[in-house]
Amino acid sequence: MQDRSETEANDRTAAIIRSNWQRVRDQVADACAKAGRETSDVTIVGVSKYVSPELAAQLIEAGCKHLGENRPQHLWAAAEFYRTKSDQPNADQPAVAWHMIGHLQRNKIARTIPIIRLLHSLDSLRLAQALSLESKTLELTLPVLVEVNVTEDGAKTGLPATQLTSFFDQVAGLPHLRIQGLMAMSSLAADSSAIQREFEQVRLLRDQIQRQFVGMCQLNELSMGMSGDYREAIAQGATIVRIGSLLWEGILN
Numbered sequence: 001m002q003d004r005s006e007t008e009a010n011d012r013t014a015a016i017i018r019s020n021w022q023r024v025r026d027q028v029a030d031a032c033a034k035a036g037r038e039t040s041d042v043t044i045v046g047v048s049k050y051v052s053p054e055l056a057a058q059l060i061e062a063g064c065k066h067l068g069e070n071r072p073q074h075l076w077a078a079a080e081f082y083r084t085k086s087d088q089p090n091a092d093q094p095a096v097a098w099h100m101i102g103h104l105q106r107n108k109i110a111r112t113i114p115i116i117r118l119l120h121s122l123d124s125l126r127l128a129q130a131l132s133l134e135s136k137t138l139e140l141t142l143p144v145l146v147e148v149n150v151t152e153d154g155a156k157t158g159l160p161a162t163q164l165t166s167f168f169d170q171v172a173g174l175p176h177l178r179i180q181g182l183m184a185m186s187s188l189a190a191d192s193s194a195i196q197r198e199f200e201q202v203r204l205l206r207d208q209i210q211r212q213f214v215g216m217c218q219l220n221e222l223s224m225g226m227s228g229d230y231r232e233a234i235a236q237g238a239t240i241v242r243i244g245s246l247l248w249e250g251i252l253n
């Protein structure tokens with residue numbers, strides 16, 4: 001589903017989005033409780049890729065402080081819309097952190113990295129080098145997650161687990177990147193225990209890489225879990241869940 005909803009933002013959509021946001025927060029809190037974890041241990045990134053910048057802004061106003069987009073152009077548009085809106089005098093707008101969760105082409109780096117709090121999808125050495133170079137130019141240090149593919153189906157993006165150590169060997173020392181953890185998607189297999197095993201594998205990989213690169217990076221974050229599998233992800237230690245569809249129920253059809 002990549003075409004953005006044509007739904008117009010109005011009071012009705014604002015009310016639906018507020019109630020969806022509340023429900024998702026409650027469900028994530030419930031999943032945390034079941035996993036014996038604190039609600040504050042898990043950050044919800046609301047994924048706005050299905051909707052217009054206007055509707056994304058309504059999600060922020062409902063209280064969602066982290067927004068994720070999987071396409072750079074969508075990220076720019078949503079961030080620009082919200083920034084312009086909150087520049088208005090007397091506007092008491094909440095601050096928002098933007099997350100790039102999809103593939104980032106190198107020619108989109110310069111315009112993307114000044115906007116984002118975290119890039120979830122570092123998946124190649126060439127991208128890492130280009131990001132480090134541009135971050136140097138912009139005099140910033142870019143927080144990133146390395147995207148790993150632990151699924152059996154092989155259809156997803158991300159680095160195979162077998163390449164992770166050599167990848168970290170090459171990127172952990174890049175001065176303008178701060179690698180904060182791993183990102184992964186499950187194969188969304190029907191079977192909940194298979195999904196849990198995939199997420200468990202991501203956590204174990206993180207632990208292993210952390211031991212190997214202790215002192216070079218601090219891998220505290222695990223970005224895993226979406227609308228269909230956030231419970232399994234939270235049970236396996238996710239610190240960031242990326243929720244789209246559940247937040248737009250009643251808006252998209």
Ligand SMILES: *Cc1c(COP(=O)(O)O)cnc(C)c1O
Nearest residue numbers: 047070101226227242243244245
């Ligand atoms: C779309 C997307 C999500 C959100 O998926 P939902 O199933 O709609 O919650 C999460 N992560 C990435 C990388 C995505 O592209």
